[in-house]
Amino acid sequence: MYMYYLLMNSKSNKWISIINKGARYVQSRAVNIENTSYVQHLCKFFDISESKAQFLCLKHPTITKLNEEKIKSLVDTSNEIGLSPEILIEEPALFGILPVTLKYRYKVLQECGVKIITPAMLTTYLTILKQKTIGELKNSGYLHPQINIENRLASFMTQWPTSLTTLIYEDVEKSTLYALRLKIIQRYLELLLDLTNEEYYRGIKTYPTIKHRPLKNINATLNILQSQIMMPNQKIKSNLYLIHADPENLKDIIYNIRSLGGIDIKEVIRMHPKLATKNYRTLLEIRKVFEEYGISNEAQRRCFSIFTLGSDTIRERLENAKNVPEFNTFFKHPRFLKMIHHNNTAMKRLSKLYSNNKKCASLNVLSGSASHYEMFEKAPGDRLGKGKDLLFCISQSLGKKFNMSQVRKVIKRHPFWINTPVFQVKYVYEQLSTQFTNEEIYENSPILLYPWKKVKLILNLIDKKQMHIEIPIIHEYFDYSVVSKSQKLSLVLYILEKNHYFSGNGVWLDENKQCVESDPS
Template sequence: MFKQTFKTNFIIKQFGKLISPITTESKICNALATNLKLDRNAIKILHENKVDSKLGKIPEEQIIRNCIILQSMNIRLDKVELLIPCLKLQPKTLRNRILILKEMGVKSINLYNIRRFLLLMQKPMINFKKLFNIPRNKSMIKVIFSNVDLTCKIDKYMVKNETRTTVGSYYQLCIMYHQKHCMKLHNELFYEKKRFKYVSLTEMTRLLDILRNKCQLDEKFLEKHSYVLNIDVNNVEEILNELNTKLNEKSVIDLIKSYPRILLHDISKIKNTFQLYQNFDLQNQSHRSVLQGFKINKDTFIERYTNFANNLELDVWLKHPRLVYMLYYYKSVTNRLTYMKHLNCSNNANTHTYLSNKDFFSRYIEGDVSHTAVRKHVSYILKKEFGDNKIHFVSSIKKHPFWKSIPLLHIDKTIKYLKEYFSIEDICKNIQIILYPRSLIDDTLNLLYKEYSPQNGYNFTSTQYLALCLYKLEQKYHFSGDGVWQVEMSVFKSNLFEDVYELDNLIERMNDDENEVMNLSGEAWFEHLLQ
């Protein structure tokens, strides 16, 4: 299935190994000792708790970021064995847990509090206050708002309601109250789905300021896309500060406004994906395809792209705006290709065939839908092989009576074959020749080179050879155009008609480089090809 294996080595050479190594025990211990200032006894305890097996699959970057959070927020490391479950948390989750406890009046936080955070959120408010020495008569919403430096009029209902709920439910109620009365944002459906669970008000306030001022998002946008208020604020800042790459002539701010879900992805993944787009020259990807690319990790992306590049049927779509979609649905695409190859109908498939729903694909397999040469796909092939300024030649191709009968894969193969021996300008002057099978063109050219060689007194240019080849192919079928799909017929003698055109005098006139042409059938058409 994958034959062009020479491309694989180049891609691996460009991007290195496809599989990144697992974080080793020595790296983990070095990260903990450097960022948390752990002594030998603490490291020994971690060794006894098999730190390498429990943290080995966690990226080193995540471990370092969590260590920095614990160190900067002055978390007590009393029981160092509890460090392992805390480091397994995502940095955003770890930071939110610590900030929520601080906002609720917990003055000294240790690893045990972070480890039992979810259990603490299920406790009644009275028990929580007693556990952390918070005065019973002190209003929790006032404590939270004062610790976050928020000035907002507090409803009496909020003060009375705290004794009837758990800690987590009340904190979530405080968030809803703050959003509705202070932020002027409210989406009941969003809360019903519990997407806002244990998000720090400190982080949310800071995030809202960035989204409004730096990302230039208004209240209507934020209310429509409420999920952006539950993302990592540090990641948003890194995206704005570090991501300077433009995609499809759009800046980062424009991308965020068009597709705010880009903020849900880690900055390292976004940068890696953008780098892949640049290295593989995929700047023309549709915006929806761009988002799909963020869901594929770097190693998988490279591996799948390599497989596409080594596949004769899929190689044609490597520059298509929906390529990343095909990479994302890699398994479905390859399964459909295998199935179509068994039925001998893969040459007519296009991107929609690979990405369509099951009903449409079944209709295609059964023959109810036929995909051959469609204008937009022929234009894509011309752009891919010849450049943007050659797309207008599709109008010349459409003049051929049977242009829709030619499989796209055949057109692509013919163009690649012609580009090996002729310039783009030569091919474009005889553009309809790309509709003919490569074998017919090759046989015809070989006969022409032999019959009208310099040894026989002829001195043709490459353009004239190609024009003569096209003329011979069309002449054989009386210029009816049906030769593009009559592959089984010979080149110079038709099984249906006998040749009635005499070309010897015409060839001699071409060789003499004179402008006059013998008065033969098809004369005007032939002259046009030789211009």
């Protein structure tokens, strides 16, 4: 009896412990809800009390995942389709539906001829469309008994051939709205784009959202693509996702953006159809980001795919590129955006190359094809390939006065010009440009190939009038004032190479460890 009492007592204690934990959990949840911002958002947009807002959040946790912008978007969408925002409070399940989905569901039901669209119908949309036949919907009062659904739906498509009399060869009453809509879409695309049965089913399998786009939207989008953008039917067929592009957004892109990278936006969309599905506000934001960072139209033309990214992502990557010497070096390069577009790949490649002690990575290596990168990675030594990036970097640094061919004539005299990392060359130029003109640097272009520590050490010797230490034939009391700045750089080159018999080996940092270690910088 005593053992039984202990057993029962331990069980009751266990239950009491569980109840207490549950109470603490509920209490903590209530406190969390009370302190979170979405309660205030609900109160703000729906004019309800805090206690009711807290109750809604507890009963429908989906609401807690919505920020102010998303709640506002839902409210705006409700107003747009003619429902009062209070409907969302009466039917909280609507909070779990995306605003664009809510809008399209309403329009689809409207196109189907549903007499009164209630909030509950928006949440049970799939059941109404896919599980109930048209006959059942008419008997239930959802649809008017005398309505010809086939003709009604077909009327939203405006480019039917006049000779066409019948669309569906079966009893429509036994079909669902979902199946009927798909057949009308298929028939329309078949006639308009010469789309085969196989192409159609492959398309809706790949892009299932087409199934639930309002027919009016599909028709409007096709009209814009064909008559305004002048996109060939074959291109629409091979990019069937274009069919579910928002026609209003497409109009905004055409009329509000007009051009990207200096090219007419219609031509850009013909070349890169994916941009037709991009939100026009995002495209405007991206263009502003490029203006802010000084990205040229030519760079944009070389990589229109960059516009498929988000504006925040592009801004973040551009900002990060400033802090990576290898990226920053190519900031003004026409193909720089390709590296931003493939940023993750470029960063991984750069890290791997550094681990293999390869520093002469070109833009093509970092953002080009995998085969090109693998070839560079496996190749012996460390060289720039054709060296175009190096020549571009120097010519851009020196200004418009010196083009790439002029720079090449001077720089190629050095036997190891193609083995110098581009970011090192740019850094040396930046340091020299504070003391020397572009013309003086151009006349001694090979000096850009040498490590700055070595160059700076020799410049310091000249500035301190101690050149006789390196060149004994120069008298201690040599008049340094007669040496021009260009000659000064020539002297630096001479001193850097004289111990290497002017073979060019002075460019290697490890050749003169004493020089590096004694550098005060």
